[in-house]
Amino acid sequence: MPVPIKSTLGILGDNLRKRHSALPLGRRKVTAWTRGLGIPRGGKTVLYTGQMWQMVPAINAMSRQLAKYEHSRMGFLFGFARSMNKLVNLTPLLARTSAREREEYDRRLRNIARLLKAAGVEFGYLYENDLYAGGLAHDEGLDRGFVAHAERVSENLRRAGVERVITVDPHTTNMLRSVYPKVVPGFSIAVKSYLEVLAERDFARRRSVDRTATIHDSCVYARYEGVVDQPRKLLAGAGVRLSEPELSGTLTFCCGGPLETLFPGKSAEIATRRIEQLGSVNRQVVTACPLCLANLSRVAPPETEVRDISDYLAEAYCPTEAPA
Amino acid sequence: MKVDPDFLTALNLGGGFDARMCMNCGTCTALCPLGVELLPRKLFRYALLGDRDRVLGQTETIFSCLLCRMCESNCPAGVHIAENVRTLRTYINREIHALAEA
Ligand code: SF4
Ligand code: SF4
Numbered sequence: 001m002p003v004p005i006k007s008t009l010g011i012l013g014d015n016l017r018k019r020h021s022a023l024p025l026g027r028r029k030v031t032a033w034t035r036g037l038g039i040p041r042g043g044k045t046v047l048y049t050g051q052m053w054q055m056v057p058a059i060n061a062m063s064r065q066l067a068k069y070e071h072s073r074m075g076f077l078f079g080f081a082r083s084m085n086k087l088v089n090l091t092p093l094l095a096r097t098s099a100r101e102r103e104e105y106d107r108r109l110r111n112i113a114r115l116l117k118a119a120g121v122e123f124g125y126l127y128e129n130d131l132y133a134g135g136l137a138h139d140e141g142l143d144r145g146f147v148a149h150a151e152r153v154s155e156n157l158r159r160a161g162v163e164r165v166i167t168v169d170p171h172t173t174n175m176l177r178s179v180y181p182k183v184v185p186g187f188s189i190a191v192k193s194y195l196e197v198l199a200e201r202d203f204a205r206r207r208s209v210d211r212t213a214t215i216h217d218s219c220v221y222a223r224y225e226g227v228v229d230q231p232r233k234l235l236a237g238a239g240v241r242l243s244e245p246e247l248s249g250t251l252t253f254c255c256g257g258p259l260e261t262l263f264p265g266k267s268a269e270i271a272t273r274r275i276e277q278l279g280s281v282n283r284q285v286v287t288a289c290p291l292c293l294a295n296l297s298r299v300a301p302p303e304t305e306v307r308d309i310s311d312y313l314a315e316a317y318c319p320t321e322a323p324a
Numbered sequence: 325m326k327v328d329p330d331f332l333t334a335l336n337l338g339g340g341f342d343a344r345m346c347m348n349c350g351t352c353t354a355l356c357p358l359g360v361e362l363l364p365r366k367l368f369r370y371a372l373l374g375d376r377d378r379v380l381g382q383t384e385t386i387f388s389c390l391l392c393r394m395c396e397s398n399c400p401a402g403v404h405i406a407e408n409v410r411t412l413r414t415y416i417n418r419e420i421h422a423l424a425e426a
Contacts, residue, residue: 005387006421013423139391141413142423143338219392254357254392263388270357270390 003262012137012261013145020152021051021132023058029097030054031127033106037113043124047113047194048165050133050172053105053290057097060294063264105290111310112168112194114318119201123166129156133175139258147183150175154184164190166197170220170227170289178224193221195288198313199230205316208239213284213312215242216274217252218292231288231309238316245281253277257291271299279304286312328376334415335371341411343368345401352395352405360385364395364405371412379412380420386412 012022030051039047116123131153137146157165167173170193177191215235221227228249235242247253256270275296278285285306287293297306314321335341346368353365362385370378379386389409396405417423 005383006423009417009421010423139410140387141410141415141417143414143417145423219390219394223393223397250397251394254390254394256390258390258392259388266358266388273357 003264005262008262009140009142012140013142016132016134016137016142016145016149020149021055022134022136023055023062025051025054025058027128029102030130032102033109034113034125034127037110039113039123039125041124041127042160042162043122044161045121045123045164045166046160046162047116047123047125047168048172048176049109049130049168050135050175051130052132052169052172053109054102055132056105056290056294057101059260059291060101060298061097063260108290108308108310109168110321111308111314111318114321115198115310115313116166116194118318119198119203121166121197121201126156126160126162129160131156133172133180135171135175136261138175138179140261150180150184154180154187154189157189162189164192167191167193169193169291170218170225171291173227174220174224193225193227193230195221195227195230195234195309199233203317205238206319207316209312209316210239211284211312212241212243212282213286214245214278214282215248215286216245216255216278216292216296217248217250218287218289219252219254221288222250222252227288231286234313235286235309238312240286240312242286243281245277247277255287255289255292255295257289257295260291260295267295268299271295275300275304275306325373325375326377327374329374331374331376331379332371334419335411338411338414340404340407341371342404343372343408345403346372346399347401349400351398351400352403355394355398357390357392357394358388360388363389364409367412368403368408380416383416383420386416 015022015024133153134146134149137149165176167176173191173193180187217228232242253274254270255274256267259267283304285296285304286309287296287306288309293306293308300306348365350365353363356363362382367379367382386409391406391409393406399405
């Protein structure tokens with residue numbers, strides 16, 4: 001069942017223009033994951049989340065809300081929501097997230113920061129200036145709004161004196177590395193995903209995870225950004241023995257995530273096909289993108305466990321985290 | 325079929341619409357996870373013919389593409405399929421959805 005395309009994209013465009021995010025979360029939710037990690041503010045090299053991991057609990061909450069409405073009332077509701085959202089940010093009202101779910105996604109960012117530290121990488125963080133990169137607006141063809149936003153993000157990085165960013169998800173990697181240089185004149189920041197950064201380093205594991213699993217490649221990492229070998233190298237080093245699904249690497253099959261906003265039903269159908277392909281190889285599924293993780297987890301049968309790659313890597317390469 | 329000669333010109337404004345290179349082999353449609361007969365080959369045919377009405381009648385299909393590039397990675401003609409679909413979206417948002425800032 002599709003949601004009304006025009007109003008939904010209208011809300012997205014309005015949010016990006018007025019609140020600089022697809023789903024404006026507020027400073028506290030964007031930066032909560034940093035608690036106790038002592039990451040310095042700013043610097044020439046920064047870890048850049050683009051708020052993607054932080055947004056997933058809100059996306060999940062939104063899709064649970066949507067499932068409650070009948071198709072017949074959608075048009076009216078969305079038109080109304082768009083008018084209201086111009087005045088007040090509706091995200092916190094429509095997307096009530098639980099602390100537990102936020103903690104679960106924030107944990108992956110903590111994993112990534114701890115992994116980079118364990119590998120001896122020095123980096124800072126922009127905290128409230130860690131802005132969304134605009135991927136959804138770009139993909140949905142909201143080009144004017146997207147370019148204006150990309151210019152804002154670029155200016156923000158320039159003012160902070162950033163020269164290199166380490167990204168933590170495929171979509172932000174693709175935006176900053178492959179799309180921004182085409183739309184923002186003079187954009188020259190070096191962009192690498194943390195998986196690429198870690199794979200270049202020779203750092204020893206502390207313990208072997210000693211497990212078997214299968215891997216789901218994100219379309220954007222594999223087919224847009226050429227990140228295929230790095231996760232495999234890191235997992236092998238961690239002691240995870242991978243079996244590949246038939247469609248893997250640059251032939252990977254999409255998780256359905258890109259349709260979650262406009263066509264939640266179709267999105268779930270594709271995710272179900274993918275989780276069946278993966279589950280027939282191994283019940284432990286490794287992902288490397290917050291959207292793949294969310295979309296596949298939503299449809300996974302109880303016997304199939306979907307986990308982010310950083311969970312395995314942190315277990316193998318990081319010292320045990322002190323309880324919060 | 326009504327041909328709108330300006331349609332293709334409008335799509336090509338940003339230079340991102342390269343469906344002309346398509347050799348009509350059908351590999352893309354066979355590989356697409358969505359399994360929609362129209363996506364993407366026929367859609368591009370209509371656009372190349374200037375059949376604006378028929379393209380716009382497929383708005384839902386155009387917005388349901390995953391931009392996953394399964395098709396593109398296997399296209400023998402090197403068509404930038406995902407970017408072409410995105411170009412159609414941009415056109416629709418501007419001309420039909422009238423999203424002024426879009
Ligand atoms: S695979 Fe490429 S050449 Fe073949 S029909 Fe599709 S777009 Fe055209
Ligand atoms: S990019 Fe779109 S048309 Fe191509 S395979 Fe993916 S969903 Fe199908």
